[in-house]
Amino acid sequence: MTKALVAYATRTGETQQIGELVAEGMRFSGIAVDVVDVKNIASEKDLAGYDAYVFGSPTYHGDMLQGMKTFLFLVEKVELKGRAGGAFGSFGWSGEAAERIFETMKNIFGMDMADNPLMLKNSSLGGGIKMAQDYGRQIAAKLGP
Numbered sequence: 001m002t003k004a005l006v007a008y009a010t011r012t013g014e015t016q017q018i019g020e021l022v023a024e025g026m027r028f029s030g031i032a033v034d035v036v037d038v039k040n041i042a043s044e045k046d047l048a049g050y051d052a053y054v055f056g057s058p059t060y061h062g063d064m065l066q067g068m069k070t071f072l073f074l075v076e077k078v079e080l081k082g083r084a085g086g087a088f089g090s091f092g093w094s095g096e097a098a099e100r101i102f103e104t105m106k107n108i109f110g111m112d113m114a115d116n117p118l119m120l121k122n123s124s125l126g127g128g129i130k131m132a133q134d135y136g137r138q139i140a141a142k143l144g145p
């Protein structure tokens with residue numbers, strides 16, 4: 001079965017909620033998805049066996065959370081070139097974290113990324129639920145029928 005990993009960092013839970021909705025969108029497309037806090041990803045083995053990878057962090061002080069930075073150094077050790085990917089994050093006004101994760105996945109890991117990072121203030125605002133689900137569908141579409 002086609003499998004995806006949604007890995008997130010969060011402080012107050014908003015980014016986790018967005019990640020759950022992105023996963024839901026992928027599941028609508030028949031993909032099995034694990035949604036995991038980066039705190040629970042300890043080694044390269046935890047990253048093996050997925051066809052798509054979607055990473056998320058909120059923005060604090062113009063930056064992603066430290067847990068996501070540390071996680072990305074772990075991901076660097078795994079060969080993800082050409083794998084489907086996406087990045088997301090909750091934000092208040094500037095939202096740099098999702099963009100930086102997205103650019104790292106694209107430029108350093110060489111992944112086949114979604115059109116844009118998904119940046120939402122709150123999943124329940126302004127059509128956020130559908131936007132997050134659609135983001136999941138967009139990444140799922142890269143994996144074929």
Ligand SMILES: Cc1cc2nc3c(=O)[nH]c(=O)nc-3n(C[C@H](O)[C@H](O)[C@H](O)COP(=O)(O)O)c2cc1C
Pocket residue numbers: 009010011012013014015016057058059060061062063090091092093094095096121
């Ligand atoms: C101390 C503090 C600093 C923040 N800095 C930023 C920032 O630089 N840019 C931004 O867009 N949002 C900023 N925010 C807003 C958070 O990104 C927002 O509350 C987000 O929903 C938190 O997501 P989380 O629940 O996943 O931790 C900040 C919030 C706090 C409390």
